[in-house]
Amino acid sequence: MNIGDRVRLLHGKEEGIVSKILLGGEVEIEIEEGFRIPALKSEVVVISEVEDSYFKKEKAQPTSNLSKTADRIPADNEAGLFLAYIPYNDQNHGVYLVNNRKKDFLFSVSEIHGDSSKTLAAGVAKTNSSNRVDEKSIKDFESWPTLLILLIPINSRIEKTEKPFERRVKFKASAFFKSKGKSPILNKDGYVFRLDQTMSDLDVQQLNRDLNPTDSGEKPIGRQFTRPEKEIDLHIEKLSTGHEFLSNSEKLRLQMETFEKNLNYAIATGMDEITFIHGIGNGVLRKEIHRYLSQLTHISYFKDTHKSNFGYGATLVKIHE
Structure with missing residues (x-):
């Protein structure tokens, strides 16, 4: 059994890819949703290529219904x-x-x-x-x-x-x-x-403007901030076209950077409130946002939004006037 083998659990329905060989006769398996689970080698069986290709053919859908992926396997000699x-x-x-x-x-x-x-x-x-x-x-x-x-x-x-x-x-x-x-x-x-x-x-x-914010010989006159939207969607698919290649820590860092930037812009441009849509998920992003907000003095309060709007998957931030 090697890294990259497609496997299934003997006493479960999970299937995935071996992502790491662990000590003590265990392996780490990355299942379809991107989650990783440990399992004993004795409880895992490798799916043979013959079996895999057979069942893929059995489950194949008409071409018009096939899902599209951002980085599909290229056709022969594809440009x-x-x-x-x-x-x-x-x-x-x-x-x-x-x-x-x-x-x-x-x-x-x-x-x-x-x-x-x-x-x-x-x-x-x-x-x-x-x-x-x-x-x-x-x-x-x-x-x-x-x-x-x-x-x-x-x-x-x-x-x-x-x-x-x-x-x-x-x-x-x-x-x-x-x-x-x-x-x-x-x-x-x-x-x-x-x-x-x-x-x-x-x-x-834009890169040049970021590196050289003022023309030669001019004195800085203060940075002009763009007022953000009242609702900022932090779902990773909204922030990165290549999100499937990011690790969980990189996704969280990108989401927090987007949150912090838009919060700062909201404060700088005099907005009275802003809402961040983070979803429910495993709650890690929500906790990080609330931890960050709890340390600030520029806001009046923050709270989960009304259930009918985002299912408590968003945070409303009220900013000091």
Whole structure:
């Protein structure tokens, strides 16, 4: 039994992907909802590829009813930009940036370590080519850091300008090990992810404004804040197009950063109240928000909103006048 195997519990209905081998004859299994549970190896059975493919065929729905995924397995020689993990053996995989588009791109691939980063590779991703950027071992899957991929299109002639874009990638076992496919250009089997379908635009002008808030020679005149909406939805799918690749801690950090920014803007622009929709879930986000609010002196009070509106899945913040 190895990391990445699809398994089921002998005395339960749960199925999932082995995400970690634990001490004491146990394994950690990531089930469909992204939750991880420990189980004894003796209580787990590997689902064979033959069995899995047979039941998938039995359960298959008409094409028109198939669900769409943001990073589906690519069709043969599909045009696009891809991140491909190609196995050298049963453990080690080469990591490739694959450009199967009719355009060259400047690229940079970095690992994120908290507030620091390490650039793994940078250069030009030529059209219809691949660039090896790293090598990873499956046994270290749980400790793989977040990848930051920056891409800037190169126009070799006068043509429509595409914006630079970026992608942050942090894999869950349930997403990674379901992505088996054949990589374009490399024409090899591996784990393949489409990058340019869910990219967020990298606004270079805004980046420059953030780095240089005032023109040379001018004195700062005070930052202008944008008044936020009265209701801010903190559900992760509203905040990130690549949320399926984020760890739970990264999701929570993004949600809290959005909460804090909009609360500060609400205070700075003189709003009297603002509501944050966090949902019910496991209650972690709600607790973090309430803990943060309890330490502030700029608000009158905060409370759960009326049940008929958000089912107590939101917090109303009343701000001092």
